[in-house]
Each structure stands twice: as structure tokens, then as C-alpha cells.
Amino acid sequence: MARTAEAFAPAKVNLTLHVTGQRADGYHLLDSLVMFADVGDKITVQAADETTVTVVGPFAAGAPTDHRNLVFQAAELLGVKAKITLEKHLPAAAGVGGGSSDAAAALRALTTLYNIPIPSGEEILKLGADVPVCLEPDLTRMAGIGEQISRLSTGCDWPMILVNPRVDVPTPKVFKALPNKNNSAMPEAFPDWSQDDVAVSWLAEQRNDLEAPAIAIEPVIGACLDELRLSRGCLLARMSGSGATCFGIFKTVALRDQALAQLRRDFPKWWIVPTEDCGVKFR
Numbered sequence: 001m002a003r004t005a006e007a008f009a010p011a012k013v014n015l016t017l018h019v020t021g022q023r024a025d026g027y028h029l030l031d032s033l034v035m036f037a038d039v040g041d042k043i044t045v046q047a048a049d050e051t052t053v054t055v056v057g058p059f060a061a062g063a064p065t066d067h068r069n070l071v072f073q074a075a076e077l078l079g080v081k082a083k084i085t086l087e088k089h090l091p092a093a094a095g096v097g098g099g100s101s102d103a104a105a106a107l108r109a110l111t112t113l114y115n116i117p118i119p120s121g122e123e124i125l126k127l128g129a130d131v132p133v134c135l136e137p138d139l140t141r142m143a144g145i146g147e148q149i150s151r152l153s154t155g156c157d158w159p160m161i162l163v164n165p166r167v168d169v170p171t172p173k174v175f176k177a178l179p180n181k182n183n184s185a186m187p188e189a190f191p192d193w194s195q196d197d198v199a200v201s202w203l204a205e206q207r208n209d210l211e212a213p214a215i216a217i218e219p220v221i222g223a224c225l226d227e228l229r230l231s232r233g234c235l236l237a238r239m240s241g242s243g244a245t246c247f248g249i250f251k252t253v254a255l256r257d258q259a260l261a262q263l264r265r266d267f268p269k270w271w272i273v274p275t276e277d278c279g280v281k282f283r
């Protein structure tokens with residue numbers, strides 16, 4: 001029987017994203033608090049003589065099936081061949097790290113399949129700045145261009161909604177549109193995550209510096225945020241990554257579900273999903 005391995009590739013959500021500088025090579029320095037949602041893609045790998053990528057699922061159309069797919073590049077980086085099946089549930093180019101989380105999950109599945117070690121952080125970074133943080137999906141402070149990882153080993157079990165107005169926002173375009181690259185970092189100390197109101201107030205004082213430039217490129221992102229903020233029980237709404245996906249944190253599951261139903265009624269073409277922090281379940 002053919003050997004197979006599976007891995008879940010959860011959506012990455014930048015709860016904060018402070019852009020604190022720019023390197024000589026153009027990459028931006030970040031200070032970001034990253035969580036992982038319980039919605040995501042699924043990777044299945046099977047030992048094979050040639051690497052192939054088959055993409056299925058509701059968002060299959062957004063992902064390439066050749067070497068441009070980051071799961072293909074993950075196999076190349078490891079020097080192994082596999083039949084890779086990718087079930088896409090996350091929209092591409094959406095600020096939820098679909099490609100990066102897939103690459104990280106492919107690394108997890110392929111190293112399990114072939115019983116080989118995960119490469120060094122420096123090697124993994126070659127697949128994308130977001131790939132190191134996606135390797136261990138847990139609440140994390142990410143700095144540098146994405147290579148400095150501090151796991152917080154705690155969870156924030158909030159009822160949330162992810163909303164994507166179905167516009168693609170290319171990451172380089174949004175970084176380019178940011179006028180000031182030297183913004184303040186987050187405070188050194190984090191709040192007590194077990195106290196929801198304290199933690200959300202602290203989060204509300206932080207920023208996503210890419211939000212304004214992304215809205216300037218795609219004003220519908222501003223409309224998404226307005227809709228979330230107007231929903232009853234929404235404590236905080238912000239964009240993730242370079243957009244266009246936005247998240248809303250809700251006071252209770254019941255209020256979250258009411259808002260979810262209303263948003264789905266009002267915006268049937270948008271991608272609107274309920275979620276929680278997947279780290280809470282994985283831990």
C-alpha cells in the first residue's frame with residue numbers, strides 16, 4: 001500500500017502588523033502578532049517517482065498546479081518527490097497566508113512521510129517570509145522579515161469572523177503604497193490573554209500599518225471593516241496581512257453567529273467564515 005501523510009494548513013491571521021523599517025534589499029521589517037484560525041487547506045502527500053500537484057476544493061482556481069505552487073517548492077527544498085493533493089479552502093492572495101501555510105504544511109507532511117528533518121529557518125525563509133511562522137501554527141510574535149519567531153504558547157479563544165470581499169491584493173503593491181516604513185513596534189510586554197477585555201483593549205491600541213494603503217488600492221476593504229464594526233457585539237475589526245481579508249473579534253459566539261448570518265445575507269458574494277484560534281484545539 002502507498003505511504004501517505006496529511007497536514008492541515010490553517011489560515012494565518014495577523015492580529016497586528018507593525019512595519020518598523022525596510023532593509024537594503026527592499027524587504028520590510030515587521031513586528032506582528034500572528035494567530036492561526038481553525039479554517040484552512042488540507043495537504044495529502046504520497047510517495048512517488050515524480051512530484052505532481054493536484055489542487056481540488058472550493059478555491060482550487062486560485063492556486064497553480066506547477067512549480068509555482070509553494071507546495072511543489074517545499075518538496076524541491078527537501079529534495080524529495082511526491083504526489084501532492086491540495087484541498088484549497090482559503091482564497092489566494094488574500095492576506096491569510098494561503099500559499100505560505102500550504103508550504104509549511106507540505107514541509108510537515110513530507111518530512112513525516114520520508115522521516116527526514118525539517119530544514120533550517122534560513123532555508124525555509126526562501127519559500128516565503130511567512131513560511132517560518134506557519135510551521136508551528138500557534139500564537140506567535142513574528143519579527144525581522146518573518147524569520148524571528150517567538151511562540152507565546154497561549155491561546156486567545158475568541159469567536160471571530162473572517163471576511164474577504166473577493167478582491168486579490170498583491171503583497172508587493174501594498175508594501176509599495178505604504179508611505180512611512182519606520183513605524184513603532186508593539187510594546188515589549190503582552191497582556192494577560194486569559195482576560196478577554198484586557199487583551200482586546202490592548203489589541204485595539206495596536207495597528208496593521210498595511211491597512212490604509214490596502215484600502216487606498218481596494219476601497220471595498222474599508223467597507224468590509226465598516227460592516228464588521230457595525231455588527232452588534234464586534235469588539236475589534238482589522239485587516240490581516242496585506243489584505244484583503246479582514247477579521248472581527250466578537251463578544252460571544254451567539255453575537256458572532258448573528259453577525260455572520262446578517263453579513264452572509266447582505267454580501268452573498270463575499271467569503272465570510274466563522275472561526276476560532278486553532279491553536280487552542282491543537283495545543
Ligand SMILES: C[C@](O)(CO)[C@H](O)COP(=O)(O)OP(=O)(O)OC[C@H]1O[C@@H](n2ccc(N)nc2=O)[C@H](O)[C@@H]1O
Nearest residue numbers: 014026027028100128129130131145171172175241242
Ligand atoms: C505581509 C505578510 O503577509 C505579513 O504576515 C507577509 O510579510 C508576507 O509574506 P509572504 O507572502 O510569504 O511574502 P514573500 O512571498 O516572501 O514576499 C512577497 C513580496 O512581499 C514583500 N515583502 C514581504 C515580506 C516582508 N517582510 N517585506 C516585504 O517587503 C516583498 O515585495 C516580496 O517580494
Ligand SMILES: Nc1ncnc2c1ncn2[C@@H]1O[C@H](COP(=O)(O)OP(=O)(O)OP(=O)(O)O)[C@@H](O)[C@H]1O
Nearest residue numbers: 063069070092093094095096097098099100102241
Ligand atoms: N499553495 C498555494 N495556494 C495559493 N496560492 C499560491 C500557492 N502557491 C503559490 N501561490 C501563488 O501565490 C500567490 C499569493 O497567494 P497567497 O495565498 O500565498 O497570498 P497571501 O494570502 O497574500 O499571503 P500573505 O498573507 O502571506 O500575504 C497566488 O496568487 C498564487 O499564484
